[in-house]
Amino acid sequence: MNLPFFIAKRYFFARKKTSFISLISFISMLGVCIGTMALVIVLSVFNGLEEFQKGLFKSFDAELKVSAVKGKNFACNEAFLQKLQKIEGITSITQVIQESALLRYKDAQMVVTLKGVDENFLKQERLKKSLIDGVPKLGGTGLNYAIVGSGIAFTLGIDLDAFFVPIEAWYPRNTHSKTLDFHSTDAFNRLNVLPSGIFAIEQDYDNNYAFVPLEFAQELFEYGNKRTSLEIQVKNPTQIASVQEQLKEILGKGFLVQNQDEQHASLLRAIKIEKLFVFLTLSFIIGIASFNIFFSLSMLAIEKKPDVKTLIAMGAATGAIKKIFLYEGAIVALSGAFTGLILGFLICWLQQIYGFISMGIIGSLVDAYPIKMHPSDFFFTAVVVIFMTLCASYFPAQRAVEKQ
Structure with a gap:
């Protein structure tokens, strides 16, 4: 009879990780947080620039x-x-x-x-x-x-x-x-x-x-x-x-x-293409940050090898042990993504209200960078971050079970 998953999970997390692995996990969460925040802010700036251009057209061009x-x-x-x-x-x-x-x-x-x-x-x-x-x-x-x-x-x-x-x-x-x-x-x-x-x-x-x-x-x-x-x-x-x-x-x-x-289809198309490439570039950076989760879980699997043996001897299923590692990676990923989304939203909101980041151009039509937040940007950012970090968590979890 297999050991219930919640008992295996409590036993596993009751054993403390080394300070080094904890530091790597924190750095991973911080990297995901900063990448998510940057992606939300940059996409909102592009939205603001697009709306600003459309506003200029409305004052000059016909409907x-x-x-x-x-x-x-x-x-x-x-x-x-x-x-x-x-x-x-x-x-x-x-x-x-x-x-x-x-x-x-x-x-x-x-x-x-x-x-x-x-x-x-x-x-x-x-x-x-x-x-x-x-x-x-x-x-x-x-x-x-x-x-x-x-x-x-x-x-x-x-x-x-x-x-x-x-x-x-x-x-x-x-x-x-x-x-x-x-x-x-x-x-x-x-x-x-x-x-x-x-x-x-x-x-x-x-x-x-x-x-x-x-x-x-x-x-x-x-x-x-x-x-x-x-x-x-x-x-x-x-x-x-x-x-x-x-x-x-x-x-x-x-x-x-x-x-x-x-x-002005050519100009608006150029803004959308530039926004797409920025999204892909920052997503790639977030993907690189996700490798920290891969390494931290790989080292955690090595450190917890005796505990995994004990759980298997007690009747824990391999799927339950794999879920423990996946949950560990999910905690880091979701914590970083959620914190990054909140910080990105706050910075964009403050920029909309106070405009504290100036464009630094004398005589420009707007003093501060225009910002416009779209819910779709937050959704797709969260989906990309969660997908990448879960992929980075899966392979260490799979290897930790296969070695036993």
Whole structure:
């Protein structure tokens, strides 16, 4: 008759381990704890960076964007717009003409992305929180106004108080001639626009984008009834997916309908891939830390060899003895994993509330590292840690029984 497992376990743990093995077990638990904590924190930082990027897009990009699959523009008339406006959930449609143009202000000049938009753009108030100087104005009193990025304003030295100093916009004329003399001013369309405001969103936007009235861009680029895109605002964020599907069905395969995430799919995909590789790298580090459990249990099996013989002589089953070693490894693993998850959660929570870890970048949009905790990250971290440490515990337990 086999010795009951709980009697065997009490007998086994009643015999003290040497201080050296106890130290190895503590170091193993500490390694698992630190690895788990680091994994939770790093994944939460990547989540925060992803949410931060999406927040920047929301202040600049439309909820839905319609563009041509082939070519950079498409014909857009009133009937076409009315057809789209009938879709339930759409509140406004902004017509966009976007091209690169040369801007000159006094003695400075630079090439920027000039974005012509209609009056619906200002009604959406997408630049309201980003405006750092001036007023959000594109037209009125028979004059054309421009809202420029802070990087453009700095490079050109734009002074909003200089009311009568315009910005010159230059763009090559559409000509059917085979040769074009770029040294002649007649080769370019040139229009003046007054600066009305300066916005600051993110460096890539601030250094490249300037907003002008749609009619101004239409005349400068000679686009006629052509548009490069349509930016659509939806009444309720929960309707974005359904409106997107309706647009795809109505417009057909010749048009591309993208939500905000799809407009920056390459960037968000890069963040997710980087997060995956960081997860795998830190999991590998946790796996290395789990080898300490392997060594500590291997040494424990050697030290407890006489006790194992005694238990077998008393009728203990080999499976019961194997469970004792597995439980020993599980105690170390679960203690380290649980402590690491708690510490990781506390550090992330403190960072969210107080932001005590700064990014160390002067003039950055955020002072501290953004943090966002996902329950799935905690779950998968715990699963990976427990799986690795139990695997590290199994082989010493198996060998301890087989040697007897």
